[in-house]
Amino acid sequence: MDQSLTQRVMLPDETATIQLGADLAGALSASPAGWLILLQGDLGAGKSTMARSMLQTFGHAGTVPSPTYTLVEPYDFRSFLAYHIDLYRISSADELEFLGWDDLVEGLRIVEWPERIPDIEAEADLLITLSYDGEGRRAALRGTSERGAALLEGMNLN
Ligand SMILES: Nc1ncnc2c1ncn2[C@@H]1O[C@H](COP(=O)(O)OP(=O)(O)OP(=O)(O)O)[C@@H](O)[C@H]1O
Numbered sequence: 001m002d003q004s005l006t007q008r009v010m011l012p013d014e015t016a017t018i019q020l021g022a023d024l025a026g027a028l029s030a031s032p033a034g035w036l037i038l039l040q041g042d043l044g045a046g047k048s049t050m051a052r053s054m055l056q057t058f059g060h061a062g063t064v065p066s067p068t069y070t071l072v073e074p075y076d077f078r079s080f081l082a083y084h085i086d087l088y089r090i091s092s093a094d095e096l097e098f099l100g101w102d103d104l105v106e107g108l109r110i111v112e113w114p115e116r117i118p119d120i121e122a123e124a125d126l127l128i129t130l131s132y133d134g135e136g137r138r139a140a141l142r143g144t145s146e147r148g149a150a151l152l153e154g155m156n157l158n
């Protein structure tokens, strides 16, 4: 399977970002545990909007606080745990370990600012890059594991 295939989606407004997050969560819903999803993009590109939509689609009803200061925000969905993670303040693999990264691997990890730890991509299932496009945004989605690539292929994004 070609894992390097990148799918591109236009996100003209916030609703489109929310829809993409919901679609991803829907596609993942059979077995989100153990998945590692990277959300990359400049300040304000829509990473948190997408993470929030995924968590709400899985059934979280409350607010989705930014993990900027706590670094990890856990969510208990009963059948699996999810972790919303922000690596903006992390600058080395040692710091990542100190944060308890190894204890999170059995849950679904949704990671903002993964570019802080370049090696993380080797572990990941999906790399989603959000960029500015006029007033809106666009997303490039790439499967970085076999199951990640298969998930994207099954989603019919284009
Ligand atoms: N497709 C879109 N088109 C236009 N605006 C959008 C789109 N998606 C999200 N936004 C808006 O962009 C703003 C920033 O979004 P968000 O907080 O999700 O970005 P972020 O990447 O998490 O930023 P940060 O790096 O600062 O945490 C929000 O006001 C959000 O509503």
Ligand SMILES: [Mg+2]
Pocket: 047, 048, 049, 066, 112
């Ligand atoms: Mg954010």
